[in-house]
Amino acid sequence: MTVLFLEQATKDYGLKKIGPISMSVPSGEIVGLLGPNGSGKSTIIRMSLGLARPTSGTVRLMGLDPLKDHVAALKSVGYSPELPNIQTFMTPREFLSLIAKELGLDKEERKKQIESVLEEVGLPSYADVKVGKLSKGMVQRLSIAQALLGPPLVLILDEPMIGIDPAGVLHFRSVFQRLSKENKTTVILSSHVMSEVESLCSKVALIHSGRLLYYGKIEEFIRNAVKSRMIRVELSSYPETLLSSIRNIKGVLSVTMKDSHLVVEAEPSVDVRAEISKLAVEAGVGLLSIGYTRDELGEAYRNMIRRGE
């Protein structure tokens, strides 16, 4: 089932134009919206939620027009905006209660879900403290908590990890992954943090200057956008015969020793990690770790943006 569908969706602000954007997000996916500031990520989100009217084109959320059928379209959608602006005179419990009332939850269900989401975001001990007295990170957690009420079938998060401590970031990543896996919740998140998108998302949409440069699987995105991929291999020892075998793998461009590990440069179209592992085992060498270096998505992103310009 397609939960979000945009066809030639355009928003014309006069001096700036976003779109035309065409993309469809199937149920259960975790999709990352990537793009520089002002590229149009928030506009896409706002059009999807019926907060902004597209100048032309079609936007469907849960198969419905989010402007005309706002209530039905947004029934199972949770949204946490980029700047979690929450009334400071309210406590988290009061704020969540207001949101739960908007969602039409009955009293019993409200109470149950509020306790559950407060627990989920790590705010139970701050439930009755005024929002004005909470730190930025806590307000961000509260913003995520309100998005989790319902519970939602679609979770739209605009820069969700801003201000959250590293432990919190890891926790929320696992929460979003669990929701996607167990509840088939579709997660659409915009972020500037490549590692966040890389570790969480199965698909990525790259937006630049209001245009959708790429929408598809992350692996494919990296393969299309980088000239080569760097693999970091850590072994118990580095016999020359093994290094020579690795050099001979089809698709490997170069093999170099760097400090105490090996850096293998390979063509982006082939995945040579399995072959390297196999050769190490056959050579009787312990394979301590193997994986792509962390900034691949970043490099792909920068390359794609450059091409887009």
Next chain:
Amino acid sequence: MRLDRIAAIASYEMRRAFARKKVLALVILTILISTVPYYLLKSANVSIFTPDQYGYLWVLGILIPNGFFIPFTALLIAAGSMAEEYEQGTAEVLLSKPISRDEFISGKFIGGLALLQLVILLNAILTLSSATITFGDQSALEALPWTVGAQALSSVVFYSVAFMSGELVRRSSLSYIIASAVYFSSAIAGIYLRVIYQATLNPWYQTVDYYLPTSPVGSLPVLVSQQYLPPPGLLLFRLLGISAVENSIPFSLLLIIIYSSICFIIARSYFLYADISKKVS
């Protein structure tokens, strides 16, 4: 439209408005305005009122604030009702939920209006208590609910003007300035029109005065209370210069309904059509 969602937003709006210090200050001002004058009059031992008028002094505490204080309170509550949601960026979260824009704007309008009515009611209760404590038992109290009701209805005009300007400009300070300008322009124009009419007796000036938004607002509670008060009470009106511009209750009512409806319809139409802007300040 679902009433529970409208009620949730209305209750939120009341709390939001009350949480602002300026509204709290207004409540304190209400208490002062409706109590202090009676105690001052009593302690000053002035003889501007005759003993047979003492029983009707509650009328003054109800009608005098109607000229300025109640419209001012209405402007203050309504000007930020929608505008502050945009300024603080809270509209985005609240409207990303399954709530229709009609439910949202109705809840906001009703919530702020309910707070305004509470201020009017508080003023009435404190006025009556103070008048009773200082000048003894009050009379013709059958006029009280009708007068307060008329005042409550009148207050909707400038409440709606400020609510509309808040939605159109989406800046609380600017909307307050615009709505205040409408109020003061109307009040000042009314004074000039009455002076010119008295000097020229040209009915055109009087007709224009009838249609100014301040005219029915000021007139309706006066016209309603006049229906119930006996001559000693009515003499108080002359003594303190309280008079109605309009001469008909139905006409005043009609103008109040027309002005309030037009403003709400404009605000609603714009809200339904326009984008929900992101945080603007």
